[in-house]
Amino acid sequence: MSKRTTSHDYSLRSLQSLLGVSRSVLSGLIEAGFVQPTRGRRNELRFTFQDVVVLRTAFQLQSARIASRKILRALAKLKADLPDELPLSGIRITAVGDSVAVKTGQAQWDATSGQHLLDFEVAPLQGDVTFLDTTPRSMRSREQQAAEWFALAEQLVDSDAVGAEQAYRKALELAPGPHYYAYTNLGVLLSEAGTRGEDALAVFDEALEHFPDDALLHFNRAVVLEELQRFDMAVQAYGRCIELDPGHADAHFNLARLSEIRGDRQALVRHLSAYRRLSS
The missing domain is CATH 1.25.40.10 (Tetratricopeptide repeat domain)
Structure with missing residues (x-):
């Protein structure tokens, strides 16, 4: 049986499907330096779990009109701190004012300064990764x-x-x-x-x-x-x-x-x- 795509190794095509963004938007995020994908056996781009989190976050923060300089600074620290595996508490990332907020379990902090932030609205999930989207589901x-x-x-x-x-x-x-x-x-x-x-x-x-x-x-x-x-x-x-x-x-x-x-x-x-x- 051919294996499904794993959480740790995504192709550009599967990443585009997973994130729900156009190829041009995804290419722009990569060219902006938000991630540095590796190359597969056929020289194709390959992405890790951390890359998925960072790219999704970059896209949402751009949509929230956070300055690109601040996004890059926050994501550089965020990617360095992300675990290889998804923690059981999940990871939630969003914009709070003009800050980039990260939440895992009960803890929440500013992704750039590391300072803790006041809680914000997050739908409780158990063991899932959720990218908080401020756009109403409808x-x-x-x-x-x-x-x-x-x-x-x-x-x-x-x-x-x-x-x-x-x-x-x-x-x-x-x-x-x-x-x-x-x-x-x-x-x-x-x-x-x-x-x-x-x-x-x-x-x-x-x-x-x-x-x-x-x-x-x-x-x-x-x-x-x-x-x-x-x-x-x-x-x-x-x-x-x-x-x-x-x-x-x-x-x-x-x-x-x-x-x-x-x-x-x-x-x-x-x-x-x-x-x-x-x-x-």
Whole structure:
């Protein structure tokens, strides 16, 4: 099963979906020096959990008309102090007057000076990361709300599978268009539960109605079918994955294994050879 996006490693595309901002806005925040992403194996930009918090905060503080100089100063200190993992108390960041306020647990401080601030209105949450948005929910777009639910699901996925499922489904409900990452990650989450194969299959089937030519969705669907012991259907799904992405080594490997189970020696040799060639 292909893994969902983790909390610690985001691509530019998944970050854009998570934050609910345009690519141009996101690129502008990066060019302004708010974060310094690393490069992946294919030279693509990769972002950490700290980067996600900092970029979301920078975007909201710019919208609150906080001076860029003050944002940069506050975020430099904030990023240095952010933990590698999300604390159980959550992290909440917003503008209080012309200051940048950070709250974790019961503590709240000025992100630049470190001085404690008086409490401000925050909806209580348990164990979630919440980016406080001063815009009334009724005025925020469905795209923004879907992005917030997706972000919450990503944070809950390793600690609260039930909550993560609910958040992914809420993101799918609110998204103005098909939310590829919510479909993919929800399907993987249900598959990993061990007893939710039928539910996972339903998610991937629905996703493929919107993204019929996506090789990863066909691969994940094939894995679920295999776990449900629907081997003929799994072979067809792996085959469709390879039609769309001939370089998908794992699909060739799984097909080789299924071919051996079914006694198809010719297919076994063909797919095993393809797997070895692609993996070398």
